[in-house]
Amino acid sequence: MKRMEEMILKEGKILPGGVLKVGSFLNQQVDIHFMKEIGDEVARLYKDSGATKILTIESSGIPIAISAGFAMGLPVVYAKKNKSSNVSGDVYSTPVKSFTHGNTNNVVVTKEYLSADDKILIVDDFLAHGSALTGLIDIVNQAGAEVVGCVAAIEKGFQMGGDRLRAEGYRIESLAIVDEMTDDGITFREQ
Amino acid sequence: MKRMEEMILKEGKILPGGVLKVGSFLNQQVDIHFMKEIGDEVARLYKDSGATKILTIESSGIPIAISAGFAMGLPVVYAKKNKSSNVSGDVYSTPVKSFTHGNTNNVVVTKEYLSADDKILIVDDFLAHGSALTGLIDIVNQAGAEVVGCVAAIEKGFQMGGDRLRAEGYRIESLAIVDEMTDDGITFREQ
Numbered sequence: 001m002k003r004m005e006e007m008i009l010k011e012g013k014i015l016p017g018g019v020l021k022v023g024s025f026l027n028q029q030v031d032i033h034f035m036k037e038i039g040d041e042v043a044r045l046y047k048d049s050g051a052t053k054i055l056t057i058e059s060s061g062i063p064i065a066i067s068a069g070f071a072m073g074l075p076v077v078y079a080k081k082n083k084s085s086n087v088s089g090d091v092y093s094t095p096v097k098s099f100t101h102g103n104t105n106n107v108v109v110t111k112e113y114l115s116a117d118d119k120i121l122i123v124d125d126f127l128a129h130g131s132a133l134t135g136l137i138d139i140v141n142q143a144g145a146e147v148v149g150c151v152a153a154i155e156k157g158f159q160m161g162g163d164r165l166r167a168e169g170y171r172i173e174s175l176a177i178v179d180e181m182t183d184d185g186i187t188f189r190e191q
Numbered sequence: 192m193k194r195m196e197e198m199i200l201k202e203g204k205i206l207p208g209g210v211l212k213v214g215s216f217l218n219q220q221v222d223i224h225f226m227k228e229i230g231d232e233v234a235r236l237y238k239d240s241g242a243t244k245i246l247t248i249e250s251s252g253i254p255i256a257i258s259a260g261f262a263m264g265l266p267v268v269y270a271k272k273n274k275s276s277n278v279s280g281d282v283y284s285t286p287v288k289s290f291t292h293g294n295t296n297n298v299v300v301t302k303e304y305l306s307a308d309d310k311i312l313i314v315d316d317f318l319a320h321g322s323a324l325t326g327l328i329d330i331v332n333q334a335g336a337e338v339v340g341c342v343a344a345i346e347k348g349f350q351m352g353g354d355r356l357r358a359e360g361y362r363i364e365s366l367a368i369v370d371e372m373t374d375d376g377i378t379f380r381e382q
Contacts, residue, residue, distance in 0.1 A: 023301060023304070024303070024304070027269075028268065028269065028271070028300075028301055028304060029266060029267070029268045029301075029304040030257065030260065030266060030267040030268075030269075031266060032257070032260040032261060032264065032265060032266055032267060033264070035257070035260075036261065058249065058250035059249035059250040059253060059269065059271070062250060062253040062254060062257070063253060063257050063267070066221065066223070066226070066253070066254050066257045066258065067257065067261075069221065069223040069226075070223060070227065070258075070261065073223065073224070074223060075220060075221060075222060075223055076220070076221040076223060076254070077219065077220045077221075078218075078219065078221075078250065080219070080250070109219075110214060110219055110220075112215070113214070113215070113219060113220040
């Protein structure tokens with residue numbers, strides 16, 4: 001998605017530790033017109049997938065999932081990073097390590113919101129080492145449902161999570177893939 | 192909003208400790224068609240407010256904020272509950288006590304996403320004791336911006352936060368107000 005690359009070049013900031021900050025349009029602050037374009041692009045990519053539900057993880061995956069949900073007319077489920085008092089009953093649960101935050105969260109989805117009949121499209125804002133997507137795929141598998149594919153708004157190609165999941169046979173679509181990120185600039189993978 | 196009351200009666204579950212669980216359509220799982228109705232209703236209520244930006248708090252306020260953002264064509268900013276490594280630079284910060292989770296979070300918004308020229312519409316899923324809205328209002332005040340009003344999808348009237356904020360002069364619109372919640376049923380406030 002050319003527009004995603006343009007927005008990253010225009011608005012993105014490279015922070016120490018390999019962090020790409022896109023808070024001005026993708027998370028923290030959401031450019032709502034661009035977010036609609038993102039949802040439309042997800043819908044275009046997966047229109048023939050037979051997806052019945054979109055799954056994401058709080059918090060920064062939620063705007064993308066909601067926009068894709070609007071574009072596709074599909075319900076959205078978001079995994080929570082900690083079981084709280086309003087997550088009742090039986091849950092699917094999986095540990096997810098966050099490289100950004102340097103911790104591991106137990107990620108949960110209430111069982112009644114995923115069924116074995118579901119065909120799940122997984123979306124998130126970033127795909128780096130692939131831990132969040134791997135965790136969400138694990139939850140879908142626990143439910144006996146099918147993963148039709150995944151979308152990341154931005155993939156950090158040099159952290160290999162996307163290519164590892166592709167090698168495992170999953171359809172992984174990233175709206176932009178950053179293959180190199182230095183003080184001199186950003187190199188995108190040709191798609 | 193009659194439809195919100197109907198959805199609460201149809202889908203809501205009362206849990207111990209005064210928790211109203213609406214995970215099947217409002218948070219955890221989002222009924223995307225109903226979420227569009229919510230955004231349209233927020234837009235109807237605040238169409239003449241001059242709002243320039245929508246502010247919410249992660250995570251369960253985000254779907255409502257995004258839907259309202261689509262309906263109003265406004266950017267969405269969401270406050271984060273903990274400063275993380277991708278929230279860089281100067282932030283507005285305020286403590287917010289969660290009665291659901293029983294803890295206090297430092298809620299932050301990066302300063303560059305709120306300016307003194309902004310007219311802010313605050314949205315959230317629940318309004319109970321009013322701590323989240325009070326914290327978000329404090330952040331808007333720190334930025335020197337103006338609060339044009341607040342929307343809660345569901346207000347627990349018996350926990351008084353909404354009426355306290357109304358008495359302070361804020362415009363608080365709740366799509367449904369639960370005045371009583373017992374094993375025998377739910378009583379809504381006439382609006």
